[in-house]
Amino acid sequence: MKKSLLAIPLALALLSGSMSSATAAEDRKNKVVVDGAALENTTPLILNGRSFVPFRALAEALDVTVTWNDKERTVNAISDDVMLELTIGSKQALTNQGNFDLDAAPMIKNGKTYIPLRFFAETFDAKVTWDPENQSIYMTTPPAAMAVIGFYTLGDAQTSSWTDLFTMDYPGTGIGNTDLVSELALGWYSMDEEGNLLPNNPYYWNRPADWESVLGAAGDYRMKTEMTIHLPEKDPTLLTLLTDEQVKSQAITQIVKEVELYDGVNLDLEGLGLGQSEEQIVKTQSQFTRFVSDLSEQLRSNNKSLTLTLHAPNSVYKGYDYKSLGGVADQIIIMAYDYTDPKSQQPEPLNKVEQAVELAKAVVPAEKLVLAINLWKEDEETIQDKIAIAKRHHLKGIALWRLGLVQNDWNGIRQQIKKRY
Structure with missing residues (x-):
């Protein structure tokens, strides 16, 4: 003062x-x-x-x-x-x-x-x-103490997650923006229809050859790490994962084995409930919640955390029972975006983002909720608008999709969020 x-x-x-x-x-x-x-x-x-x-x-x-x-x-x-x-x-x-x-x-x-x-x-x-x-x-209001989760992917020379995080070219490290980022969601994994964990995502989240150096650098700068398992919309693997007990068991076994290298797991399984009837949605929600509960039980017995990256409650994807999932997950990242044309650069409408947060907060404690921001569509000012929503609702924090795209927008984030150290 x-x-x-x-x-x-x-x-x-x-x-x-x-x-x-x-x-x-x-x-x-x-x-x-x-x-x-x-x-x-x-x-x-x-x-x-x-x-x-x-x-x-x-x-x-x-x-x-x-x-x-x-x-x-x-x-x-x-x-x-x-x-x-x-x-x-x-x-x-x-x-x-x-x-x-x-x-x-x-x-x-x-x-x-x-x-x-x-x-x-x-x-x-x-x-x-x-x-x-x-x-x-x-x-x-003054900068708030909030968690900042950065989705870390391979990127390219122009959108390097490493450079955005440490503000130095690989393999150099420095405090950079690690004084804000508290956790890395390492987007390197997928699964096949037999429940096998794939370290090289067939879509676009590939694990780099030097991935272990990323884990080491994260430890040096006191950032938690979670292995992110990603299945996009319409991937047939997801249906098998939720309905076949043998496949589900195999998947959980492999995840629990791999997570020994990390602090926890981040599940980003997308597209559930799209175009389904109310009866089908209830069934899908139940199947997904059961899978998450079984995985959570195994992770907790090994002192590992579980994060769920979910479509927002006001999206077209209704296959996620936020209330039940909030009871078994350690935190939920709300993907409050794609309300506009995914190909446009128009920022996400604040009223829809706020509605998503309010709906999630009505059934999940605020201290478990994290607001995801899609940096493809936002600039320094609109990022601050989104963070302000998280602050007003006393959420646990924000998630940045993705590192490599923040670049000059860190200034706006620093105006809203207090440094970790």
Whole structure:
């Protein structure tokens, strides 16, 4: 917390950058917009050039714990190592960093307690911008501690996962972006119709000849590794895997043997439920959940984790029972994309991504959910919009599809996510 920021009047500066598409379609008048989403039933008060906001709504948006002392008429707020006390009618603010003079005192109006916005927000490291045309306030919360999973594939000279991660050409290593990435989903495996694990994916996720050096470098920079098993939509192997007990048993045996080299398994089995009747979907969900449960049991007995990379609940692929799967998997990556033409470069619509998160969160604990971002379609600004959704819903983290495509967009990620070290 910087003392020089604490008593600055609200600047009448124009909002920089383009508006988030999450709020562009709604009325922008008299709003408090936090990380791209307007706070419901919250209208700022503008008095003598100062902005006031209901303290409870603001505190919740900043994930700050607040209490109200009716006898002393004080507001107390605590977050991490910051403590703040404000008193109704007093221009004196008390913090664990010292005492500060306010330009305006907190007040009670229409039964609500209003506090000076800029002082409160910047005390907790949020950034505030004023939009004078619409009399609205835009706030960006500080970087959050979140997991970042990077899908690691072979790529090519222009989209090298190695170079994107370490910011050095192979085999050189450096901190690079490993201070953000906590886990690698190593997309190197597939399966055949007999349940045999294939180390060279017949589609486009091939295991490099020097793959063991990737595991070694991941260990050096304290990144977890998961072997990713990928079967795309319409691959006949998946149907056999779910319906043939012998094939399923063979697959689980081989996965458990191979996972000794990794921290866990990431299953990316795609296309389930497309075009099926409701009865068929229920059956498919049950078959997939049973396979996942059997695999999870074996992995846990070997102290290995299980991640599921799943189509979003609001996609056309309905063969995934999120509630049941959330009970057996350690984490679920929501593929909240492909809502638009896969060949287009149009960013994924925020309303669909938010809906996907809300549907998943309704049946799976937020701390198990990870939001996947398809970097083929996003830029630095729209990536931040997606991360903001994960922050607002207190998800475990984000997943980047894929390393090699982030490149200059790391700057936007760093503005939203706290470094690991």
